[in-house]
Amino acid sequence: MTLAARGWQVFAPEPATLAWVASVLPEARARLACAPRRHGGTWVPGVDLLPNDATGAVSCGPPLDGAALTTAQALFGPLPLHPAQLSATHPGYPRRDPSETEAAHRFRRLRHATHLDGLIPEGPDRRRHLREPHAWILGVALTEAEPDAAPLTVLDGSHRLIGQAFRAARPTPDTDLTDLYATIRRRAFDSCPRRALPLPPGGAVLLHRMTLHGVAPWAEGARADPDGRIIAYVRPLLPDLDRWLSAA
């Protein structure tokens, strides 16, 4: 099944991607070791944490390569990569932070904190605008983790619901999308099957920019690398909102 049909596509490890993983992993471990954690120490968000260049290379290592990147770059043409997010989860994820409301914690545990990247909540009322339109989201697993060690989850086909609603709304970066987004996300929970997408090291997942996704809790007893379940995400921006809203 393809990215266009379901809003996500998984790719098996291949030599080029494994070589990239081997080259970036030491730096990723070092950066994560001193990065702030959230959710009772069980999650490092790690936004922009990997010091890679526009090809994905760290220091003199190889560029990010493989079928997932080729598929992604075919969508809007080659886009420069920004420093990758390093999302690391640990046993017990998600514990509740003192600052977190019970409702927010419950949403994280039961609904996997499912969200659309780029719709940043702002201000005391957490109003959401499309401030960071990403072209696509490509995740590469850096470490070993059992399938139930806090895998990425998606709402299968949710990109179509978001696409239809947002194209009709024709938002600008200043359009308040909070209520529309909440409505569509509720509809997606009711109508789109949730799928867990565990990855072996070097395995990759490509998410459509409009796919709702989250992270499942770490199952009791699930095992993983001592530094946790680490996924590197690259999410280049596509500032042209007409292209972002297109059916591509």
Ligand SMILES: [Fe+2]
């Ligand atoms: Fe996300």
